[in-house]
Amino acid sequence: MASNTFGNLLKLTTFGESHGAAIGGVIDGCPAGLELDLEAVQAELNRRRPGQSAIVTARKEPDEVQFLSGVFEGKTTGTSIGFVIQNTNQKSKDYTHNVDVFRPSHADYTYNKKYGVRDHRGGGRTSARETANWVVAGAVAKQLISQIKINAFTSSVGEITINKPYQDLDFSLIESNAIRCPEQDVAEDMIQHIKEIKKQGDTIGGTITCVIQNVPVGLGEPIFNKLHAELGKAMLSINAVKGFEYGSGFCGTKMKGSEHNDQFNQDGSTKTNLSGGIQGGVSNGMDIYFRVAFKPVATLIQKQDTIDSEGNVVEMQGRGRHDPCVVPRAVPIVEAMAALVLVDFYLLDKTTKI
Amino acid sequence: MASNTFGNLLKLTTFGESHGAAIGGVIDGCPAGLELDLEAVQAELNRRRPGQSAIVTARKEPDEVQFLSGVFEGKTTGTSIGFVIQNTNQKSKDYTHNVDVFRPSHADYTYNKKYGVRDHRGGGRTSARETANWVVAGAVAKQLISQIKINAFTSSVGEITINKPYQDLDFSLIESNAIRCPEQDVAEDMIQHIKEIKKQGDTIGGTITCVIQNVPVGLGEPIFNKLHAELGKAMLSINAVKGFEYGSGFCGTKMKGSEHNDQFNQDGSTKTNLSGGIQGGVSNGMDIYFRVAFKPVATLIQKQDTIDSEGNVVEMQGRGRHDPCVVPRAVPIVEAMAALVLVDFYLLDKTTKI
């Protein structure tokens, strides 16, 4: 089915394989009259770009976005916004050894079984390169709801975990280190750990926490478009994500109601916020916060046994340039997807009352 | 926006307030020719029904579903299936004290702010009574994909957690106790704990694990309708859910790639299954398993301070009949939503290849 579209009122539809001519998409439903800051869009792409630090893949892709329509004399016109990002650094021969081999814990096997055919080069459509498209759309979305502040950051790498509650963090430090963790000494540990893991040809998982502030009351749509359910779906769409929790999350399952309930202040705010800023699927004006679990990258620079499409056992070894840990580059992706969810509900909410 | 619809090819659209005349829905897109077992549908409803044991709410609702269309001489006809469940036991006067009061950690406040008006009786549209509709549709979905086995069970209540991996559990024991936990001694502890919590007028959270077996390879649709993302959204749509993880989940974030990768057997199955049966959003034929986090019920039989719609502080005390823990009644809801997700992808997959 047509499943390359995200959103309801603001819709992103994407295309592109890792090693095809280009990736890109269509942003449809963007309101007219937005003065689009193209540099801000590119800046978000640069946060996701390969080759930006010693702890991410060494691939060099400029990832320059070109807008083809929907923007006229600097303003959105209300028509659909087409964009492309050329693939300039497709070392397809890095991947010729994959033609007929199913990499463990990748989607090679499932795509082959489902479609009977696949573009094996660099994962083809399953590559996280696709998420560059999401960052473009998310950057536009951020500008549409610039009053809402969305900050994601790395909250753990392997066993190394941020110590402070998010309220005590200085989000302006997120971009000050390669791992995008605003607790500086923890960041150092994380970076050091990733370097060691990388030396082993291995990879490591981690978590990203996202905090959304200054959210108007009333975003989210019951019954089947609850704000947290759409956020969850958005996050689970990101490559390598294995879990999502918001507010008290899994910890909340161990609590009693008398501990968990958030008591009201007289202005409608709450004294605590175990709810995570959402009640009944609708934002209540408190901070929204959630945590996203990323598994370790499946491509190792180690020898592994696997099978080919005939079922023969073959030995393989990753030879491409790969990330030892996805979380630093995934931070802008998390923010982008959160922005896309929020802008949709922001637009929808305009139709709620007569 | 119209947000009361779930699914793409098999669509469930629902309506109904806790204390209105009836709840119900329309199941659209059900293939023709299914011999619908109406008793099996009712049996699923009975698993969700209030009053079924000492550890759930004492409300007595028969929850009898009546099909109004789409089934002729016992078979589905391919036309839309309308159904209703009458609300027979609406003690609205139990709720008159709520008219103007916002219950802590309920959706009263957010709905009032969003819509400017709400049916306050028993939570109105935000009541989990709505999930009876989902169980009806899920029971139809289960019959459409009867080869796939879906088993959910209570895996924790508060701090009390099931010990065995799911592979060592006997799913036929799930319905043998009131908490729906197939590890009998753990079930006893859970039930005992809930009884104590209830005596305190308090409530407690818990988790449900769901295992889906005998899944064909190839279900799920990249990029934005990944199987696990839709499962996650479905689960996060259930009242009181705060988190979702599948396969290795949050634990997987602490692992190295060399530990986490699932090596292939020659037949395409894998030696381990940290992936949770899904690669790239598409089922790989291994068991799918995931865990859902439920917060403690917000309605306490204790005095709490809260505010009314004018911002005045008022004292309130739950007087309705409420569940001390939602998980036993949520087990069939988890299964129903999983079935709805799966049947959609099952139908979609028929259009994948020429």
Add this chain to the structure above:
Amino acid sequence: MASNTFGNLLKLTTFGESHGAAIGGVIDGCPAGLELDLEAVQAELNRRRPGQSAIVTARKEPDEVQFLSGVFEGKTTGTSIGFVIQNTNQKSKDYTHNVDVFRPSHADYTYNKKYGVRDHRGGGRTSARETANWVVAGAVAKQLISQIKINAFTSSVGEITINKPYQDLDFSLIESNAIRCPEQDVAEDMIQHIKEIKKQGDTIGGTITCVIQNVPVGLGEPIFNKLHAELGKAMLSINAVKGFEYGSGFCGTKMKGSEHNDQFNQDGSTKTNLSGGIQGGVSNGMDIYFRVAFKPVATLIQKQDTIDSEGNVVEMQGRGRHDPCVVPRAVPIVEAMAALVLVDFYLLDKTTKI
């Protein structure tokens, strides 16, 4: 596929067979805060009801709508509105002769081939009884956009055609005669003609013209949700419709551009209105008008040869109570569907600009 839903932001999802227990639907996306005039809804249903005059079917269906949700203390709450209309006068035995027979120019054959099974009683899901659901939703839609005036009327029956341009008609006369034609002497001829046709056991086609006035500029969404394209689809969804034209329509194909162009007045209105109030799929503030073609009813009270499901030739004769001409009862249906289209664009337009 799930195809029983109409609309984008305000969605109507319907169910029901002609001779099942009930028909009904869910209106989803209705903004909160509308004081719903239930009598006005029933009044629209009464305009569509069988048995209302000598020139329509003699069936007696009260067609009383019951709202089950979404309305609280007289106001819409923003939640989905469920409704049912009981089927009280199902003379199913009138239809037992149809069990295995395909009526000419009905959908019996196509449904049987498509689904392999069908509810043969009175056409089942293909019966125009379904349109009662549309009239309910359309009546709600009319109340949401009460400033827009929608008037449909019978503009021809067979060869008998209204003479005056719509600007010279008094719409308050539409309901003054059984055929719903505001040109009184023409109405008399039409009624007389239908009575003669009915005496012959035959049926006759006709057209309905619809005029929409006081439309705000800007309704309609390019590229694939043009206002006239959605109106056309809506009208072509009505049973027995064979054609749709708006503005100059098929006559416009014979004109030169210099004759057809509508010159502007200084206030943005146009001197002529061959465009029919829509440019580029978007309303321009002038009257919208269109014409809908209805074929003659296929059920005759005459003997016809046809085939059964085995391909045997059998003789059949309509014995139910049928309309000799659908147009008088279709007038409120045309208005209802137009209202549903307009309200959707009215809501969508709120999201057009930042």
Add this chain to the structure above:
Amino acid sequence: MASNTFGNLLKLTTFGESHGAAIGGVIDGCPAGLELDLEAVQAELNRRRPGQSAIVTARKEPDEVQFLSGVFEGKTTGTSIGFVIQNTNQKSKDYTHNVDVFRPSHADYTYNKKYGVRDHRGGGRTSARETANWVVAGAVAKQLISQIKINAFTSSVGEITINKPYQDLDFSLIESNAIRCPEQDVAEDMIQHIKEIKKQGDTIGGTITCVIQNVPVGLGEPIFNKLHAELGKAMLSINAVKGFEYGSGFCGTKMKGSEHNDQFNQDGSTKTNLSGGIQGGVSNGMDIYFRVAFKPVATLIQKQDTIDSEGNVVEMQGRGRHDPCVVPRAVPIVEAMAALVLVDFYLLDKTTKI
């Protein structure tokens, strides 16, 4: 709203302004395994291309489509197909006189009012240049359902009308003349008439008839996705279309049921086909045929008075290169949109029965 998408299972999403960098789109939901004939796609584009004959606009656009994804080693992979068509011949200065002027019977005024901003160059997004995108997608769709034969042709230009019923036409002659009318002497008259109209700086309307043969029984989805309703919407989406009729169409409104009913043969085919190959919204295996009304092009090479955005009366004269009659270039567009409708139902029908 996001309204630049057509289709349900096979979805086309488009972007692009007449004088922007490029137009293009995403074809999503195309089944895997189709050996895509790229030359056949380009050949369809060439049928729509400007500059192809003396009776169409003299603009020279190569209209070369470039596929960016979704096709690997000649085969569709089941992933989304991105494509672009560069705009190479954008004489924007031809249009500088339009900056602030609303052309009569164009969408300048409605877009300006709706969006507050527009790309005025050559109509921007409202230009029929957009339909090149549709032809690309339609050409892919045709290959997916190559067993179904879709033939459109010019059936009238102004008052000059084809004489023969379509059954007596030789469709292989359609491409043999510039007007795409398979009745050769009528084609000559049409071409001559257009040349005269063009000499006057004027334009003329016309109709296109489309015949779809070899259609399987069962395509189309009740209630709100009827085959003819979707065809109607598709045709009404084409620029300049004012009407749609299928089967007996508006003529059928003058007939009696006894004349109009199509009697069955024993094999399920019908002796006549006034129904136009569709019953109850579902194909019955007979030929589908419909007629589409095109108004005369609004851009004249004559002086016209109009207004500017301040409401001042100004004199304007078309100076671009324009079509005196759209129908010859619209023939492949009609076929493309018909193919998109059919392929959607073809895919949907795979999910109809268990």
